Amino acid sequence: MTATPTIGTETEKNYLNHQHGLKSWLLTEDHKRIALLYLLSITFFFFLGGLMAVLIRLELATPAGDLVESNTYNKLFTMHGVLMIFFFLIPSIPAVLGNFLIPLMIGAKDLAFPKINLLSWYIYILGGIFTVYVLIVGGVDTGWTFYTPLSTSYSNGYVIATGLGIFIAGFSSILTGLNFIVTVHRMRAPGMTWFRLPLFVWAHYATSLIQILGTPVVAVTLFLLVLERGFHIGFFDPAYGGDPVLYQHLFWFYSHPAVYIMILPSMGVVSEVISTFTQKKPFGYTFIAFSSVAIAVFGFLVWGHHLYVSSQSAYAGMVFSLLSYIVAIPSAIKVFNWTTTMYKGSVRMTTPMLYALGFIGLFTIGGLTGLFLASLGMDVHLTDTYFVVAHFHYVMVGGAVMGYLAGIHFWWPKMFGRMYPESWSRLSAIIIFLGFNLTFFPQFLLGYMGMPRRYHVYPPEFQVFNVLSSAGASVLGFGFVIPFVYLTWSLFYGEKAPANPWGATGLEWTTQSPPTYDNFAVTPVVTQEAYQYSTEEVAHVG
Amino acid sequence: MEPKSFQLFPEQASTFAPTVDALYAYLVLVSAFFSLLIAVLVVYFAVKYRKRSADDPIPAPIDEHSTGGMILEIVWSAIPLGLSMIMFGWGASLFFTESRPPADAMEIYVTGKQWMWKIQHMEGNREINELHIPVNRNIKLTMTSEDVLHDFFVPAFRTKSDVLPGRYTTEWFRATKPGKYHIFCAEYCGTKHSGMIGYVYVMEQAQYDQWLAGGMGQGTLAEQGAQMFTSLGCVTCHTSDANGRCPNLKGIYGTMVALQGGAKVKADDAYIRESILYPEAKVVEGYQPIMPTFKGLVTEDGLVKLIEYVKSIGPKPGSTTAAPSAAPAKAPAAGSMSAAAAAAQSHE
Numbered sequence: 001m002t003a004t005p006t007i008g009t010e011t012e013k014n015y016l017n018h019q020h021g022l023k024s025w026l027l028t029e030d031h032k033r034i035a036l037l038y039l040l041s042i043t044f045f046f047f048l049g050g051l052m053a054v055l056i057r058l059e060l061a062t063p064a065g066d067l068v069e070s071n072t073y074n075k076l077f078t079m080h081g082v083l084m085i086f087f088f089l090i091p092s093i094p095a096v097l098g099n100f101l102i103p104l105m106i107g108a109k110d111l112a113f114p115k116i117n118l119l120s121w122y123i124y125i126l127g128g129i130f131t132v133y134v135l136i137v138g139g140v141d142t143g144w145t146f147y148t149p150l151s152t153s154y155s156n157g158y159v160i161a162t163g164l165g166i167f168i169a170g171f172s173s174i175l176t177g178l179n180f181i182v183t184v185h186r187m188r189a190p191g192m193t194w195f196r197l198p199l200f201v202w203a204h205y206a207t208s209l210i211q212i213l214g215t216p217v218v219a220v221t222l223f224l225l226v227l228e229r230g231f232h233i234g235f236f237d238p239a240y241g242g243d244p245v246l247y248q249h250l251f252w253f254y255s256h257p258a259v260y261i262m263i264l265p266s267m268g269v270v271s272e273v274i275s276t277f278t279q280k281k282p283f284g285y286t287f288i289a290f291s292s293v294a295i296a297v298f299g300f301l302v303w304g305h306h307l308y309v310s311s312q313s314a315y316a317g318m319v320f321s322l323l324s325y326i327v328a329i330p331s332a333i334k335v336f337n338w339t340t341t342m343y344k345g346s347v348r349m350t351t352p353m354l355y356a357l358g359f360i361g362l363f364t365i366g367g368l369t370g371l372f373l374a375s376l377g378m379d380v381h382l383t384d385t386y387f388v389v390a391h392f393h394y395v396m397v398g399g400a401v402m403g404y405l406a407g408i409h410f411w412w413p414k415m416f417g418r419m420y421p422e423s424w425s426r427l428s429a430i431i432i433f434l435g436f437n438l439t440f441f442p443q444f445l446l447g448y449m450g451m452p453r454r455y456h457v458y459p460p461e462f463q464v465f466n467v468l469s470s471a472g473a474s475v476l477g478f479g480f481v482i483p484f485v486y487l488t489w490s491l492f493y494g495e496k497a498p499a500n501p502w503g504a505t506g507l508e509w510t511t512q513s514p515p516t517y518d519n520f521a522v523t524p525v526v527t528q529e530a531y532q533y534s535t536e537e538v539a540h541v542g
Numbered sequence: 543m544e545p546k547s548f549q550l551f552p553e554q555a556s557t558f559a560p561t562v563d564a565l566y567a568y569l570v571l572v573s574a575f576f577s578l579l580i581a582v583l584v585v586y587f588a589v590k591y592r593k594r595s596a597d598d599p600i601p602a603p604i605d606e607h608s609t610g611g612m613i614l615e616i617v618w619s620a621i622p623l624g625l626s627m628i629m630f631g632w633g634a635s636l637f638f639t640e641s642r643p644p645a646d647a648m649e650i651y652v653t654g655k656q657w658m659w660k661i662q663h664m665e666g667n668r669e670i671n672e673l674h675i676p677v678n679r680n681i682k683l684t685m686t687s688e689d690v691l692h693d694f695f696v697p698a699f700r701t702k703s704d705v706l707p708g709r710y711t712t713e714w715f716r717a718t719k720p721g722k723y724h725i726f727c728a729e730y731c732g733t734k735h736s737g738m739i740g741y742v743y744v745m746e747q748a749q750y751d752q753w754l755a756g757g758m759g760q761g762t763l764a765e766q767g768a769q770m771f772t773s774l775g776c777v778t779c780h781t782s783d784a785n786g787r788c789p790n791l792k793g794i795y796g797t798m799v800a801l802q803g804g805a806k807v808k809a810d811d812a813y814i815r816e817s818i819l820y821p822e823a824k825v826v827e828g829y830q831p832i833m834p835t836f837k838g839l840v841t842e843d844g845l846v847k848l849i850e851y852v853k854s855i856g857p858k859p860g861s862t863t864a865a866p867s868a869a870p871a872k873a874p875a876a877g878s879m880s881a882a883a884a885a886a887q888s889h890e
Contacts, residue, residue, distance in 0.1 A: 065736075070733050070734055070735075070736065070737075071733050074730075074732075074733060074735070141732070141733070143730045145730075147690075147691055147729070147730065149689070149690055149691075149707065150690040150691065150730070150731060150732055153689075153690075154656070154689060154690050154732055155732065237707075238706075238707045238708025238709070239707070239708075243708075244691060244706060244707065244708075245706070278591070278601070279593075279600050279601055280601055283611070284611065284615055287615050308637070309693065309702055309703050309704050310704045310706075311703075311704055311706055311709065311711045314637060314638060314641045314642075317634075317637065318634050318637075321630055321633065321634060322630055325623075325626040325627065325629065325630050328622070328626060329619055329622060329623055329626075332618065332619070332622045333615065333618065333619055335580060336614075336618040337615075339580055339583050339584055339587070340614070342583075342584065342587035342588065342591065343587055343591070344591055344601055344602075345587070345591050345601050346591065346593045346598050346599075346600065346601050347587065347588050347591045347592045347593060348592070348593045349588060349592070357584055357588070360580060360584060361577075361580065361581055361584070364576065364577055364580050365573070365577055368572070368573035368576060368577060369573065371569060371572075371573070371626055371629055372566070372569045372573075374626075374629070374630070374633075375565065375569065375629045375630065375632065375633030375634075376633040376634050376636065376637030377561075377562060377565060377632070377633040377634070377635070377636025377637040377639075377640060378562065378565050378566060378569065378629075378633050378636075379633070380562075380637065380640055380700070380701055380702060380703075381562050381697070381700040381701065381702070383702070383728070384693060384695070384702070384728035384729060384730075385728065445550060448550070448551065448552075448566065449549060449550070449551065449552050449697065450552045450695070450697025450698075450724065450726065452695065452726045452727070452728045452736075453730075454730040454735060454736075455726075455735065455736035456735070456736045457736045457737065458736065459724065459739075461549065533600045533601075
């Protein structure tokens, strides 16, 4: 089943020991090393953002504002959102796993533009420095959405520095997307036709389209916001002749598709993982592939569903509502196809599989509750309540983060050549799943009861569910620390990983673990479709 | 309405509430069905088809090009699409009801500011963070903000609407049950956002009348507006005949006004508000753009009073929409100063 491990001795050459020294990392043009630079940086921002979440949930354990002041509380949820969305979720899977795997999966030596790839990491770090600076000097309290005119005329936080930080980080996202698109078009190995591509690559291709088409819009929007705040040029504040609803249109034109930047790569990971651990080609390969593209395209046409109660015309609301239901269908298609893939499969409940199945469950709930919010009359009651908070955490944490963890566990042996302790990793997957549900399910109920989001102090009748949520958050937080510990441990003490520990298909598993600097000794030639488990060799590696 | 310590639904206290809850029940049922379906299938497949030993054969791939596969794809696209179109249609029709205040609605003005709700009743009563309304009457809130975005949310009524600076938004409801219900600001508005809360008091008509009578005796909003119309000097140009330098405002409310350049605009709350703050924005045909702005001189609360005044001298309900005196039929000679007779009329 598994290809014969080609790993010989400790001195075997791979991308990790190809060169030594800090400089060899900071100036590397190797997509695999850049992926690890991203891995380190997004892990830092994940735990920083997580720390904010811990403080938020601690504060909300009681109705009174007794842990921090209102101003501090508002800064906590703002920084939590900014860090998690712009500095963890958006780069997470593309910049780490996509960077590492896309060249390997298509049989290429590197991305099309290795120097631009490194540049994108530096740009990301520069944006991150702005944000950490804001955190140190006093934070920002506008909410991650920066709604005007609060952000431009009334907030006394560091709006300009935060806006510039996100503005800068956006270019990193654009460059990564550009690099992926060109790479997929130009660098595929001989025989790797479009419909032989792994679904992971399809998902990243769709994601990249959103990144290069959507990110410039949020960049322009934040730039206008900085101009209005800095120089009182009226774009959004009626006091200067602007229109606050215009800001919301521009902001959500990017920020709704941005949700698909977070979720599509996870869907790509889940397709790979479920296929491998059922030993079957994903059911409906072409439907899954095209549904990714459909989500990317239709995702651009639904931003107005964030504005149903913002004085937008009722007819516009109707069109956006209809389109929001249309964009839900490709997601439903994916879930049904993954489930059907398991039918008559050879199912192994490994850690990546547990995360992938967790993804299906939580993403299903996240997606279905999106249908509540897409419904105009229902949304009037639910919008701006905890129902929305629960919904997008089910999609972004239950979906995107679960997919990220599935991918990290799936490709960890490939990335580092080490196995992690399976019992610990399964246990933590279960803890994270349970902790997540305990944290966020009560928030749906809170939302329907009417508890608004971003409330520092709340009426006492909401306390029961808030206590449950805070209890869940402590379980969830604990759950996230466990993988951090055993994965770090595995780098030093983990069992050596063979080239293909899971019996997976895909070119990345045909090269050694960890791969050599050049990925493949000889450019592979692809002779068949992806996910052919019935034959021993997927492709001929020279 | 003493808050209970444990509940799953807010009080049902408006005509919207039962409909919204019914739609919610439908959504919950559909969601629960599909969540359970997926969960049961995933667990069942995971157990039934688990790999038992290392020698298990590689499962035979499903021929996805078979017609069976295609039928499955079509079925599981079409059924969710059908079910979600019900969600769409139901939600949209409910929304159209929610966003169209009935013509007979009793009007109340709401001004949001960091971090309080200011309410003005037609009869002149003012309140802060409290809204007293009669039960079983259609109520229309006309709302604006003095600073940032806010949102007037009453969970027991299942409705909310953003409150924006620089424009009016409306929200309506018909309370069905006397009681005390939360008002929350639902759009994040800065430091004390979670303190921008209050209560709606729904009262029987008799009690409400009693409450109204106990209000401050400054006169109705329209009367207060009439006083401002004089004290701000509006009356010197907006005379009550057609000879003023500015259009006669009598009878224009709700009519279509011809503008310079040939466009027409409805003389509604928004247009009157704009004309007071930005007089040069839409100048009535036949007049010079000579009016100074009153931005900074008139507060949002004051604007509401002026609008109510203009409304009070507008066409009487039931009369034809076009009031003859409103039409700026002739171009007035520049500098013709008529007597400020409107002042007297404004107090009628």
